[in-house]
Amino acid sequence: MEHFVTMKDKTETEILQLVRRAHHISQKGVNPLQEQYFAANLFFEPSTRTKMSFVVAERKLGIEPLDFMTDVSSVTKGESIYDTAKTFESIGANFIVLRHQQENIANQLAESLSIPVINAGDGTGEHPTQSLLDLVTIYQEFKQFSGLKVVIAGDIKHSRVARSNAIALSTLGCEVYLTGKDEWHDESLPYHYVSMDEAIEIADVLMLLRIQHERHQDQFNLYQESYLEKYGLTVEREANMKKHAIILHPAPVNRGVEIDTKLVECERSRIFKQMKNGVVARMAVIETLLNQGGNFNEENFNKRQANIG
Template sequence: MKHFVTMQDLSEQEIYQLIRKADHISQNGAKPLNGQYFAANLFFEPSTRTKMSFVVAQRRLGIEVLDFMTEVSSVTKGESIYDTARTFESIGANVLVLRHSEENIARKLAEAIQTPVINAGDGTGEHPTQSLLDLVTIYQEFQQFKGLKVVIAGDIKHSRVARSNAIALSTLGCKIYLTGMDSWKDESLDFPYITMDEAVEMADVLMLLRIQHERHQDHLSLDQNSYLQTYGLTIDREKRMKKHAVILHPAPVNRGVEIDSRLVECDRSRIFKQMKNGVAARMAVMQSLLNQGGNFYEEDFNQRQAFIG
């Protein structure tokens, strides 16, 4: 594994290896890496959980974090993402963590530079480290994936988390179902849609999503209570879930919209456990990339030129 930009690149065995590595780290911790490493966290979008968990993961591994803030960087002078990444590569960064609003930008960058790229969320594309921490949380709950019924609920069309998880969980043998407003369906995901009332009765794992207001082209005006009653997890719906079923949410949580506020920390909620697992999952990814000894390949001039163009 040279980069970590999409769950589509990983086989079932490779996903399991990362899950087990992350689970081991979550239970036992991890020693700092041998040698001196530097990481550049290139966040072009707001983030709390993802950015801070990367920073904690990096510091626990003994990785020096290179300071980067978009508003005081050369990006404000017109520098491209490629040139920014090449700058950090040139001064010695060993890993680049990228969050950006453009879909597939992480893959394009990974094809153009030598330094390992980790996708921390690219537009409505993918969010593979979020997916990994979700997988770790499910694994800790059920110890396996085959046949588990997982329902992803909410703003499917605009969610990079939904895409990464649908791909990874399907690869691992889960039965995937989707639910949400008709206008938020993603026809590129070939999984059946069901109602929320059907979802709560069949799901082993109910994965809720927030409404991605920032990715909607048109201004979105919704009655929050109406949305909760029609598409969200209400108290009544939670009571109809299977006894062993769990609730996941990538956060930030819009309380009272996709989930009743009283359920965010209920007994079956694993929302804050997901956050805890986020540090271990990101440590596992960086360990896997950096423990390869910084395997760099010959620069492909054509790939670089294609990205620049």
């Protein structure tokens, strides 16, 4: 694996290897890498969970994050994203972590740079590391993917999380369903739409989404429209979920909009566990990419860690 920019080109085996490696790290930990590495975290959009979990993941691996802030960078002088990334490559960054509002920009950089590129979210395109941490959370719960019914609920049309997860979950053998306002359907995704009440009945995993206000042309008052009652997870709906079903959300959570605030930390919720898994998932990706650009081999990694220890 040379880059991690999309779930579209990942096989079932590749995804499972990353999931299992991340789970292994969560259980056993990992020793820092012996070689010196530098990470260029290029975040052109606001981020809390993704950016900070990458920083923690990098430091746990003994990697030095290179500081970057758009408002004090040469971007303000008109420098292109390519030239910015090329600059970090030239001064010694070993990989790029990129979040940007332009869809497909991570793919374009991956084709142009000689160092690995990790997509940390590209517009309405994809968010593959968020998908991976979601998969790790599901794996820890069910120990399998095949046959699980997963419903992704909310602003499907504008969600890069929805896209990456739908692709990855399908690859792993899950039955994927979508639900949301009619205007937010994405017909390019070949999955069946259900109502929120139907979703509650069938879901083993209910994956809620934040409404992407920054990507909407028309703004609306969510509370006046009673979004929660029509399309969100209310206390009444949660009571009708399957006994073993879990709730996921990539966050930030709009309490009282897509989910009743009482349910954010309820017994079914794995929202903060997802955040915790964000560190190990990103450690697994980084570790894999730094394996001399080769394919991940869990046995070799375990041997290397045993030698280091």
